[in-house]
Amino acid sequence: MPNTLAMARARDVIVREKYLGKTAPFIGKRLIKVFTGQRRVGKSYVLKQTVRHVKRLDKKARVIYIDKEDLSFAGIRSADDLNAFVKANTKKGAVNYVFIDEIQEISGFEAALRSLLLDRAYDIYCTGSNAVTLSGEISTYLSGRCVEIEVGPLSFPEFLQFHRLENSGEALNLYLRYGGLPYLKHLELRDEVAFDYLRGVYNTILYRDIIRRRALRNSVFLENLTHFLADNLGQLFSARNISAYLKSQSAKVSVSQVVSYLRCLTDSYMVRGVRRADISGKKIFETGEKYYFEDIGLRNAFWEYRPDDIGKIMENAVFKHLLYCGYDVKVGQIGGSEIDFVCQKDGERLYVQVCYLLHSEATIEREFGNLEKIKDNYPKMVVSMDDIRMNSRNGIRHTRLRDFLSKPFNF
Numbered sequence: 001m002p003n004t005l006a007m008a009r010a011r012d013v014i015v016r017e018k019y020l021g022k023t024a025p026f027i028g029k030r031l032i033k034v035f036t037g038q039r040r041v042g043k044s045y046v047l048k049q050t051v052r053h054v055k056r057l058d059k060k061a062r063v064i065y066i067d068k069e070d071l072s073f074a075g076i077r078s079a080d081d082l083n084a085f086v087k088a089n090t091k092k093g094a095v096n097y098v099f100i101d102e103i104q105e106i107s108g109f110e111a112a113l114r115s116l117l118l119d120r121a122y123d124i125y126c127t128g129s130n131a132v133t134l135s136g137e138i139s140t141y142l143s144g145r146c147v148e149i150e151v152g153p154l155s156f157p158e159f160l161q162f163h164r165l166e167n168s169g170e171a172l173n174l175y176l177r178y179g180g181l182p183y184l185k186h187l188e189l190r191d192e193v194a195f196d197y198l199r200g201v202y203n204t205i206l207y208r209d210i211i212r213r214r215a216l217r218n219s220v221f222l223e224n225l226t227h228f229l230a231d232n233l234g235q236l237f238s239a240r241n242i243s244a245y246l247k248s249q250s251a252k253v254s255v256s257q258v259v260s261y262l263r264c265l266t267d268s269y270m271v272r273g274v275r276r277a278d279i280s281g282k283k284i285f286e287t288g289e290k291y292y293f294e295d296i297g298l299r300n301a302f303w304e305y306r307p308d309d310i311g312k313i314m315e316n317a318v319f320k321h322l323l324y325c326g327y328d329v330k331v332g333q334i335g336g337s338e339i340d341f342v343c344q345k346d347g348e349r350l351y352v353q354v355c356y357l358l359h360s361e362a363t364i365e366r367e368f369g370n371l372e373k374i375k376d377n378y379p380k381m382v383v384s385m386d387d388i389r390m391n392s393r394n395g396i397r398h399t400r401l402r403d404f405l406s407k408p409f410n411f
Contacts, residue, residue: 014161018324019046020053022149027054028095028123030145032113035127037151038269038294039209040201042182043127044101046151050125054097062091064098068105079112086116100126117145127151129209129269153180153295155324156317156405163189169387172402176313177305179297191305198301209268216264221253225261229271229291230303233312234319236276236331236338238288262291269294274319277330277342279374290331292316310385311356314401315340318354318383321405337370349378358384358398368393 019035023046026033033050035043044067054061064086066073076082082100090096098116103109103126116122154162156175162185165171178184178194181201187193206226211219228242239258246253265271273289293299296316322329322343327350332339343350351374353367371380372394380396383404390398 013049013052014158015049016042016046016158018155019149019151020049023050024053026147027057030117030120032117032146033125034146034148035125035151036148036269037129038153039129039205040181040183041151041153041269041295043129043151045182046149047099047101047125047127051097051099054123058095058097060094062089062094062096064089064096066098066100068100068102076106078106079108079110079115082106082109082112083115086112086122090121092121094121096122098122098124100124102127102129104128129205152320152324153297154182155180155321156402167402167406169402172405175405176296176310176317177300179295179300181295181297184297194297195301198298202298202302205268205270210264210270214264216261218253218257218261221251221257222261222264224251225258226265226270227303229265230293230299232291233299233309234290234292234315234340236288236290270298272319272323274329274331276333279332279334279339279342292319294320296320311354314356314383314385315354317401317405318352322350322352325407334370334373337373339370339374349376351378351380353382355382355384358382358386358390368396371396 023033027050035046037043051063051065055063066076066082066085068076073085076085086096086098100106100109106112109126113124113126116124156172159165159175159180160167160171162182163171163174165174174189178189179198181198184194184197187197206222207219210216211222216222224246225242228245239255239262242258242262243253243255246258262271262273266273271291271293273291276288293316296313299316300313319329319341322341325345327343327345330342332342332351339351340354341350341352343352351371353371355363355367358364358367367382367384371382374380381404382396382398383401384398385401386398387400389400389403392398
């Protein structure tokens with residue numbers, strides 16, 4: 001079997017503790033551990049750090065590693081091929097830990113996983129970059145027998161660790177400009193290098209993971225839709241709004257097609273839709289969502305980076321950090337006012353407003369005033385890029401963006 005564990009043994013491997021911590025309770029359990037996420041966010045890296053952890057826990061562990069991006073495994077195309085390969089490399093009398101990278105490249109993989117799961121000799125882990133393939137097929141065929149561990153781009157603390165940077169305003173600007181794809185640690189953080197790499201990742205997701213896999217006919221519309229979302233980052237709109245806008249630009253696209261193509265983008269993990277919730281009545285609105293990019297650097301690479309967009313970019317960064325910290329996030333509405341993020345975790349709430357600079361009394365009144373309309377006692381905060389932290393107002397505290405992003409798990 002090819003030696004694919006060399007990178008996992010490298011001395012300079014940085015363990016992404018968050019994901020190892022989420023995986024550890026399920027090691028050795030009869031559940032398939034599925035690492036999901038956008039292409040190039042580091043799923044393979046997390047899979048390999050899990051290999052290292054397993055080998056520390058079980059000195060007799062038999063590791064069977066399949067990397068579908070390695071030509072050595074090109075012959076594994078179907079469920080039968082996968083089953084045969086695993087069986088041929090099984091060690092009797094030991095636990096066989098099966099790791100499969102990019103499993104969606106194997107046709108009918110779910111049948112092989114279901115069969116292998118019947119045998120207590122196997123502990124199975126896999127990664128994938130397509131939500132339909134993984135969430136749909138694994139959930140259907142392996143209901144109650146799998147656990148999904150979603151992997152995201154680097155958080156700001158991880159970005160500092162990977163790039164060996166001090167926590168500074170300059171480092172924050174680099175993070176907001178180039179994002180958190182882990183491979184950037186091997187490249188110079190300047191536009192001519194980093195954006196070239198990121199545009200390549202963007203093209204791979206768009207053309208390989210979406211257009212080719214889903215056999216989409218209107219690739220031009222998909223590109224235009226992606227650009228529309230990049231330009232209107234964090235704006236509230238519906239598929240009907242998008243369709244109406246495109247018609248005004250002489251591009252006739254039906255609402256159903258907009259919905260379908262938006263789903264393709266979210267299924268590839270490139271963007272995320274965030275639904276609205278009425279804070280007073282706890283109602284979830286059926287229409288109107290905000291969209292944010294999984295990695296802001298990817299957005300900046302294909303959509304010209306503009307200083308005027310800093311407010312949108314900040315909002316995207318805050319949203320992603322809230323997800324990283326484990327919050328379920330929605331857009332809030334109270335009366336006619338909008339709350340950027342209503343966050344829930346473990347039965348608790350957090351309300352967050354995002355503003356570039358609190359440079360005027362009108363801005364301060366708007367951002368703090370919206371939060372003051374919420375009459376519960378859960379924490380509320382305004383996040384901005386200001387250098388100086390302002391005093392609290394009626395229990396609502398102000399937090400600088402760099403401080404907000406520097407807290408890795410909880411507030």
